[in-house]
Amino acid sequence: MSRPRLLVSGPWARGQVLAIKGRDARRLTRVLRLGKGDLISIFDGQGVEGGARILELRGWAEVKVEVLWVERAQAESPLKIHLVQGLPKWPKMEVVAQKVTELGVEEVCGLLARRSVPWSGEGEKWRRLERIMEEASRQCGRANVPKLSGPWKLEEFLRYQRGKPGARLLLWEGERTNSLKAALEAWKIPPEQVWLAVGPEGGFDEEEVKIMNQEGYTPVSMGPRILRTETASMAVVAIAQYLWGDMGGRASGMP
Ligand code: SAM
Numbered sequence: 001m002s003r004p005r006l007l008v009s010g011p012w013a014r015g016q017v018l019a020i021k022g023r024d025a026r027r028l029t030r031v032l033r034l035g036k037g038d039l040i041s042i043f044d045g046q047g048v049e050g051g052a053r054i055l056e057l058r059g060w061a062e063v064k065v066e067v068l069w070v071e072r073a074q075a076e077s078p079l080k081i082h083l084v085q086g087l088p089k090w091p092k093m094e095v096v097a098q099k100v101t102e103l104g105v106e107e108v109c110g111l112l113a114r115r116s117v118p119w120s121g122e123g124e125k126w127r128r129l130e131r132i133m134e135e136a137s138r139q140c141g142r143a144n145v146p147k148l149s150g151p152w153k154l155e156e157f158l159r160y161q162r163g164k165p166g167a168r169l170l171l172w173e174g175e176r177t178n179s180l181k182a183a184l185e186a187w188k189i190p191p192e193q194v195w196l197a198v199g200p201e202g203g204f205d206e207e208e209v210k211i212m213n214q215e216g217y218t219p220v221s222m223g224p225r226i227l228r229t230e231t232a233s234m235a236v237v238a239i240a241q242y243l244w245g246d247m248g249g250r251a252s253g254m255p
Contacts, residue, residue, distance in 0.1 A: 003041045003051075004032055005138050007145075010044030012067050017055065018042075020063045029060045040065065043143035049073045073143030079245035080106040080193040081237055082166065086113035086200035087151060088229045090125060096233050097129045101136035101146050103237045104245060106193075108133070110150030111157050115202030122151070154208060158215050166193030170217035171236060172209050173226050180220040180236070190244040198233045 006024050020028065028034045034054055042050045042065075049072075052065035083105050085096055097108060110126075112118070119125050130148050137145045152160060169183055197204075197217055204212070209219055222232060241247035 003039055004028065004034070005041040005043060007045050007134075008042040008050075010046060010048055012042075012044070012050065012070065014067055014070055016067045018052065018065050018067065020065060021061060025063045026060050028054070028063050029057055034063075039068075042067070043073065045143070045145060047073050047076050047143050049143045073141075075104075075140065075142045076144055077104040077241060077245035077247070078192065079104075079190070079241060080166070081240055081245070082107045082109060082161070082193065082195045083233060083237060084109045084111055084157070084161075084195055084197035085233060086111050086198060086204060086229065087116040087119070088200045089117050090119050092201075092228075092230045093125075093129065094132055096230050097132050097148070098136045099230075099234045100237050101133045101142070102140045103234065104142070104241055104247070105146050105237055106144075107147040107149060109152060109157060109161070110148065111197070112151050112153050113200050113202075113208060114154075114205055116200045126151070154211065158211070161195060162215070164193070164195075165191075166195050167191040168195045168197075168215070168217040169236075170197040170204070170209060170212050170219045171199070171222055171232055172204060172219040173221065174203075174206070174209070175219040175221040178218060178220050180222050180239070183218050183220045184239070184243055187244075194240050194244065196233075196236050196240065198229055198236065201229055 008018060012018055036054055038054045040052055042052055050070045051068045053068055054063055055066050056064040083100050085108055087110050133148060134145045167187060197212060213219055
């Protein structure tokens with residue numbers, strides 16, 4: 001069993017004694033039945049990992065741990081990817097949230113496109129997406145949990161992202177001249193941030209494409225096949241992460 005990982009707000013330093021309380025303390029003692037001397041992993045949510053040893057249990061309500069080591073997490077990409085996801089039907093959104101978290105996105109922006117199918121019980125579903133992303137981060141060893149923002153109407157989203165740095169691409173199956181490949185290769189120096197917009201099952205309508213293009217999103221084709229929204233999101237995030245981020249090692253062959 002992999003060592004339990006806990007989100008513990010930092011900063012913390014080697015040798016420091018931390019008090020873990022509440023739900024996390026109960027998880028360590030009642031659920032995982034850990035005891036004095038057991039090791040746990042901690043991360044601060046800002047990209048720092050650590051290891052700690054249980055020193056003392058005060059019932060189920062508080063666990064004292066000593067920080068044994070601290071390091072900068074290796075699992076964060078230098079490329080900040082903002083996936084602008086035209087909200088699909090609910091089950092697909094769970095798949096997208098989990099997979100793009102593993103692929104290292106920085107943020108998922110939920111966009112209520114005109115052809116998005118509204119969800120019932122939105123608030124609870126939104127909190128569920130956050131839990132899915134936290135679980136995916138913990139599982140893949142990230143020390144950051146991607147931000148989930150929205151759900152945004154188009155105008156709200158454009159106000160939110162306006163002025164923020166980064167390359168901007170809009171995946172559009174109706175694009176006939178500009179390819180994803182050409183658009184990526186046009187960036188001689190890889191950007192540090194990228195905003196990738198993908199439509200819902202019904203796609204973006206032509207007016208949405210026009211409005212987003214005016215905001216600097218370049219419509220690009222991903223080739224002759226029509227991909228499902230979840231396929232397109234995972235594919236474009238992986239391609240950007242491979243070309244500009246940390247997926248598949250560096251050109252020098254370093255891992
Ligand atoms: N209008 C599409 C159709 O005719 O079936 C439906 C949209 S597609 C299922 C969902 C989204 O994936 C699109 O809005 C687009 O963002 C992206 N996508 C799928 N295939 C694509 C392609 N070949 N080129 C660019 N984007 C694509």
